[in-house]
Amino acid sequence: MGKNKPTKKFRKYIRTVHLYLGLATGLVVFIVSITGCLWVFQEEIKALTSNVPEVVPQNNPEIDPLEVKNIAQNVFPGKHVHGTLYQGGTSPIEVIFYEEKPEFYKSVFVHPWSGEILHIEDHLSGFFHFVLDGHMHLWLPAEIGSEIVAWSTFIFFLMLVSGIILWWPKNKKVRKQRTWFQWKESTKWKRKNYDLHQIIGFYASFIAVIFIFTGLIMTFDSFAAGFYKTIGGEKEVVFSVPENPAGSFKSTGDGNEPIRQLMPFLKDKFPDAKDYEIHYPYDENHSIYVEVSNSDGIYYDSDYRFYDQNDLAEVPSETIYGVYKEAGVAEKILRMNYDIHVGAIAGLPGKILAFLISLLCSSLPITGFLVWYGKKVKAKTPKRKDRRALATSN
Template structure:
């Protein structure tokens, strides 16, 4: 009966020593195992995210073909640049009806024009052109671009999208739970000088284990709010139900408008070739936005008879929340309704629409300009470090328990004979 009594005493002592409620035990268990399960994915998504934050600034410094000397003359028409781009992309087969270009983007007076198409071997490819002269500056295969590769890791872990996207989305949702459970674990039972120092300060002069613990515990608290913002804005793309739910909350119960692409009226006879209509529309919108010199304007080349001409307009460099999507009948140039929350001017959009449109710029910190991007960079970097420091804490405790484990010794009964064979 003595061993049983010792077991009861040990269990009772353990309960008193731990002093944790069932809620805390479940919370701590979830924090540990959810972190172990999703840790490597969180590291990849966080590190690729903090690299991508400064994509615009880095490519501006390393890709000079994006820029041209400003000139006091009008840009070439879309049809003129299209002819040059078709020949560049497809050579002698430029007039083959199967070879198509998606559209053209004009930037400010110092930016190159961009024409996009699908290359049969390399995939999505962009041709950079001098908008004043038509000179071909660069052909860039997007799948070979460094930041495109980084982005594919961020979105899909470099897996097929049908597999990688759900894995990333669920891992980010798990990360939100980990952040909340981490706050519960971080919260001190008593607020005194010792607990405040342990919760808010890193003891850099302590041993490595303590510094690692502080990096996880203290930095995890400081980054909590930013990490939640980054994670929740990421979930807007991860789950349709999350995007619709957050929109209903911000709109007071209204549903998110469906993204619709209108169709051109094919019963009306075209009075001019479609490309000429793109030229006419370009001249029209250029006059409309002439007082906004930094604006970028994209025009889509319609393919099928029912396809509209798409105009994508962004008045600012570096952010996207003010962008507008407009559609025009390819035959009559009549403006058509479409584009969901982006099918209207930002100034006239509802509060819920504005918040939804800000989602990307909030996610990358661009909503606050360069300071916001710096914050997003460090927040993402710290988020990527948390699974690593957390794993080391768990591994250190596991090794410590193994060292402290006592190997039980089998007692030999007093009256039992022990033969020499048993000793050997």
């Protein structure tokens, strides 16, 4: 008896912590899980429902990055151009505008050869923007909602660990009962709900912990940096654009800026790339930043390349964001983080798994609340003997 007392006290303490953390964060966990579940297939659904028109491919060179930027800038004068995406094939050129405060996020789709404006898209409207806003900010102001989500995610991580501790039984017989549903016709809803919470939580937690861990990496910069250093990383984790090695850029005024030749240069050097996203220099001192996508549906193996504004000489990166094949193991792991988080790292099966795990996680706050509520109601309901005494006294 004496040996079991510390264990019982520890489990009681864990159960209390699990309960109150669950009650405190249940609604947040439900929203984050269900919106994450809906977000998983957003790229596939957007591709099917897109209103962006296709173009007929031509053999002529596409309009250059400066020209297409000027065309799009006439639509939103004074707004900051985040980048220009060349996808090739039947896709128009997409000029992306983004400003953080006040938030402005739109795209202008331009015909690659005629320069005609084909479509304008607002990324801050529609179903999936609503879903993402809920997932990241709970539809609250970003500075408030993001903090609530961040710390609730961390607490949910602790709850999964405490849940496994509470689930783990003392003997094999009980363990077998807790690995699958043992329902009969006489099994009451409280028992069914309890089993749902325990069994689903147990199986889901081992995979969910991966998705939560990757979420924490995206949420906390210090957590990402610490994890990266722990697995042997030595480079800078924060993204930065290097300066021009050849010095500040001075325009000759003849309209022959090197950036105008960037697309033929990129296509010649990386003919198998899926697309090229060009980011214009911050100022005359910084290089041109280009994302060269090497695969469809994933981001981790993209190449982050930087070119001197003066002569398009390639500039090396001092951060983890560089050429994928030249990255070390630690850099590759960290760069895989988003694709792991949404399941894309394993293709369609991975996304289906992410969808199911997110869906199961969204059920845990509900079943957990019902377990607590059932016990609370039971505790307040008089026992049969007490009810009989009450009836007699009346």
